[in-house]
Amino acid sequence: MTLFRVEECRGEQPFASHASSRRPKSLQRQIAEALRTATQASVLFPWKLRLYSLFQPKIEYFQLLGFHGPELGELLSKNGILLGCSLNKTLVPSVKCVRQIVNNKKDLIKVLQRYAEWIIPRQQRVLDNAAFFKSCGIVGSQLSFLIKKNARLFAMRESLVRNYVSRAVNLGFSVNSRMLVHGLRTISSMSIVKFNRKLEIIQSCGFSRDEAMQMFRRTPGLLGRSETRLKFKIEVFLDKIMLPKSLLVNNPVILMLNMEKRVIPRWRVLKLLISKNLLMNNPSFLRVLHMREEKFLEKYIS
Structure with a gap:
């Protein structure tokens, strides 16, 4: 060497x-x-x-x-x-293996850039774990999504992978459901201690453990936010915008929106229009948040 x-x-x-x-x-x-x-x-x-x-x-x-x-x-x-590594014995077969999972060349490049050292020397594990994920209903674009977001999962021992899937199922994600891949991605990216700490952050804002779990099951990526950011977002919706807790429990996906570029600016615009009686009917803020940018500008700014 x-x-x-x-x-x-x-x-x-x-x-x-x-x-x-x-x-x-x-x-x-x-x-x-x-x-x-x-x-x-x-x-x-x-x-x-x-x-x-x-x-x-x-x-x-x-x-x-x-x-x-x-x-x-x-x-x-x-x-x-x-x-x-060997070009013909390792590199080419491993890349071919990843190509069978990802959707296109752009995704292949992205996976190799981030995870090559994990997956190239572990071709058989990647194949075995991919087969296991497929047996759980994670196929096609979902399998491609998973390897792009956390290819380390594909390079782990199968026993560890099965443990993660078992945890996801125990937390309420059904095998063959479209949400399993999202729950799996989140819980495999953090320790159990960190996972529980983030649930406690939600509970500290006035939610019960059951409500926090409902929010996680509806939007698993929610726990992928930092603890500080997660708490900040919840407090803005509850204390500043004054949304009812039940709305956040049923629609936790709005906590994934950009606060500075989308949520707070739209709330300020709506608040100003309502204060000046410029709206015939007070719209649902939830609906306003989900509007495309062009539609929002056309309806409330132009």
Whole structure:
């Protein structure tokens, strides 16, 4: 194994003796850029290949997948395993495996950028876990959604994956329901302690444990917010906008909306129009929140 340190990788000199004059310059620049990206971040990057010529087939393969320029350099610098594993025995079969799950090339690139080091060396686990998710009703676009949001799930031991699914079912998500994938994504991204702490945040705002669980089951992503942000949003709706708690329990999805760009501005506009008696009927604020931006501007601003 060779370690290329910062002072050794400032240019393309380490490769000069190996580079053939017939190699395209763009290829040389992309490999050099990958090394510079790694070293500029003060990373000791472990290159497992001894000869420059061994880089070429993999670089060309990544180019065919859609990686170019800085994007390619970033991929290689963050995922050293990509240049250290076998092209035909590991890389190509693993990418083919992911391709069967994601919807398109754009999603494939996104998954590899974020999770390559997790999924590339664990091809069989990815296949086995994907098959298990399908048996639970997580198929098609939902399976693609899950690997984009948390590909680590696909690389875990099957026993751990089954435990997560069991937890989701115990929390009220049915197998074969469309909400299972969302519940699974949320609970697999945090510890049980953190999960319970976020439920306690909701309860501290005046909701019962049962109401907090109803909100989670209706909008699982709600617990993906930070504790501070979650509390802030609930308090704005209850204390400033004065919405009844029952409305939040039944429509927790509005807590996912951007407060500064959507909720508070629309509330202020509506409040002003009502105070000046410019509306024939007071509209439902919930309906106003769900309006498309163009429709809202046309109806209340223009």
